[in-house]
Amino acid sequence: MFRSTPIIRWRKYQERYNLMGAKCEKCGKLHYPQPALCTCGSSKFIAHKFKGEGTLLSFTDIGSGPEAYAEHAPYCLGIIQLSEGPKITSQLSDCKLEDLKIGMQMIATFRKFYSSGEKGAIYYGTKFTPKW
Amino acid sequence: MKIGVIGTGLTKFGEIWDKSLRDLLAEAQLKSLEEAGISPKDIEMIFTGNMCAGALSGQLHIGAMAAENLRLNVPSTRVEGACASGALAIRAGIAAIESGAAKIVQVNGVEKMTDVSTEQVTTALMGAGDEEVEGFQGATFPALYALMARAYMQEFGLTREELAAVPVKSHKHGSMNPIAQYQKELSIDDVINASMVSDPLTLMDCSPITDGASSIILATESIAKKLNNDAVWVVGSGQASDTLALSNRDSLSEIKATRFAAEHAFKQAGITARDVHLAEVHDCFSIAELLAIEGLGLAKKGEAGKHAAAGHHYFDSKMPINTCGGLKSCGHPIGATGVKQAVEIVHQLQNRAGKRQVKKAEVGVAQNVGGTGATVVVNVFKR
Numbered sequence A: 001m002f003r004s005t006p007i008i009r010w011r012k013y014q015e016r017y018n019l020m021g022a023k024c025e026k027c028g029k030l031h032y033p034q035p036a037l038c039t040c041g042s043s044k045f046i047a048h049k050f051k052g053e054g055t056l057l058s059f060t061d062i063g064s065g066p067e068a069y070a071e072h073a074p075y076c077l078g079i080i081q082l083s084e085g086p087k088i089t090s091q092l093s094d095c096k097l098e099d100l101k102i103g104m105q106m107i108a109t110f111r112k113f114y115s116s117g118e119k120g121a122i123y124y125g126t127k128f129t130p131k132w
Numbered sequence B: 001m002k003i004g005v006i007g008t009g010l011t012k013f014g015e016i017w018d019k020s021l022r023d024l025l026a027e028a029q030l031k032s033l034e035e036a037g038i039s040p041k042d043i044e045m046i047f048t049g050n051m052c053a054g055a056l057s058g059q060l061h062i063g064a065m066a067a068e069n070l071r072l073n074v075p076s077t078r079v080e081g082a083c084a085s086g087a088l089a090i091r092a093g094i095a096a097i098e099s100g101a102a103k104i105v106q107v108n109g110v111e112k113m114t115d116v117s118t119e120q121v122t123t124a125l126m127g128a129g130d131e132e133v134e135g136f137q138g139a140t141f142p143a144l145y146a147l148m149a150r151a152y153m154q155e156f157g158l159t160r161e162e163l164a165a166v167p168v169k170s171h172k173h174g175s176m177n178p179i180a181q182y183q184k185e186l187s188i189d190d191v192i193n194a195s196m197v198s199d200p201l202t203l204m205d206c207s208p209i210t211d212g213a214s215s216i217i218l219a220t221e222s223i224a225k226k227l228n229n230d231a232v233w234v235v236g237s238g239q240a241s242d243t244l245a246l247s248n249r250d251s252l253s254e255i256k257a258t259r260f261a262a263e264h265a266f267k268q269a270g271i272t273a274r275d276v277h278l279a280e281v282h283d284c285f286s287i288a289e290l291l292a293i294e295g296l297g298l299a300k301k302g303e304a305g306k307h308a309a310a311g312h313h314y315f316d317s318k319m320p321i322n323t324c325g326g327l328k329s330c331g332h333p334i335g336a337t338g339v340k341q342a343v344e345i346v347h348q349l350q351n352r353a354g355k356r357q358v359k360k361a362e363v364g365v366a367q368n369v370g371g372t373g374a375t376v377v378v379n380v381f382k383r
C-alpha cells in the first residue's frame, strides 16, 4: 500500500535519485535495488551506481492511479532492462503511449514524482525517457 | 492426503450495500455449518482469508471476529497473502488437520470493498506489490498485468481478439451462476471497445471491485465419511513464492510460482495435468487466466490464447475453466476468492452446479494468485 512520509522516502533516496544498486562482493552480480542475499547466497555487497541506460521490455499507461498520483495521471509505466543487467519498474516521462515500442533504448532522467498537499514535501526520483 | 470438504457456504457476490464485513462473514460461516449438518461447537479451529479489511474497513483481528460469530473460544486466525489469502487459509486448515491438531476446521474468506472510493481500493491493493520498487513509481495492478500482457503478446503473437475470448467465456459462465456479480453476456467487441484501463487491457479485461464471503468445512477422512456420503476430497496442495516485484523476475510472460505449486500439488495427488477435468484459475485480469492455464500445464507455453479463442474453456467443452464465471464475472472479493474457487470445484464434482454443470468431472484444480504471482496456491480436489 502507498504510504508516504518524509522518512519513508528519505531512507531510500540514493536508490531513487542516483540509481544506486549493489554489486555482490563474491560473484560480481549486479542488483537493483540491493537485496538481502545475492543469488549466490552472499550477503556482502558494495554500492554500485547504474549508468541509467537500458532497453524497454514492456510498457503501458495508467489513466487513474493510486490516490497520491491522482493529479499526475495519465502517465506511462514500463519495465526497463538496464544495460548492466537488472530490470527496473519506472514511470516513463516525456512520451506518449504511441511513441513507445518494445526494444527501444531508454535513458534515466531526474523528475518530480508527487507532492503531499500544497505545503507538504515534494518527492523526486528517477524516471526513464526514450533516447530519441 | 485425503481431507473431506463436508460443507460449503457462499454469500451473493457484488455490491452488497446493506451488509457489513461481519454480516458477510457470518452469513457464509452459518451456511457452511448448515450444509455440513454440524453445530458450531463441532468446529475446533477457524482460519479466515482477508486482505484489505484493515485498510478499507478499519477492522483487523478478523480471526477473533470469525470465532465470535460462532460464539466459540477456539483458535481462530486471519490469514493474509494478498489475493491468495483464501487459498492460504485452506492450506492452514489442511495443515491443522494433517498435523492432528484438529479434526474439523472451518475455512472462510471475506472482503468488503465497495464502501470506499476506487482510488482507495487501488491504493490498498497495491499493498500486494513491492511498495518501494512498484508503489512509489505509481504502478497499479491493472498496469502491472498490462505489462505482462504486452510482453506475452510480443513473445507469442497473442492477438487482442484471442485475449478477449477469456472475459467473453467468463461472462457466459457467470450468466449461469446465481451468485455472480455480473450475469450478463459479453461479446468480443464489448471487451475490445470498453474503456481503456491500462493499454492493452480494457475495463472488461479486469475483475471488478466486489463484496462477498465464502466458507468451507474441512474434516478428517473418517469423520467426513461418517457425516457425508458425498464428500469431495482435497488430495493435493502446493504453494510457492516469487519476488514481490514483477521486474525482479526473469520472465514477464509467465507466473513461475504456478508451475512450482502445481508440481507439488499434482505429485501429492498422484495426478498429472492430463487427469484434470476442470479448473478454477485466478483471472484477476484476462491475461492472468492464460498464464495460469499454462503454468498448470493445461496448455503449452504461448498456446492458451489459441485454446481460449477456439472455445475449449467453456463448461461443455474440452477443458472447462472458471465455470463460476471466474473473478471477472463472478466477482473478486479478494480474501473470499480462493475459498470460492474451492466451493465451485466441490459443487461441480458433486454434480450440483446447475446450468453450468460439467459432465463426468472427477478431478478439479483451483489456482489462486497473490499479487503478480509472488504467492501461488494450487489445490487438487477429487470425487
Ligand SMILES: [Zn+2]
Pocket (backbone or CB within 6 Å): A024, A025, A026, A027, A028, A029, A038, A039, A040, A041, A042
Ligand atoms: Zn553473488
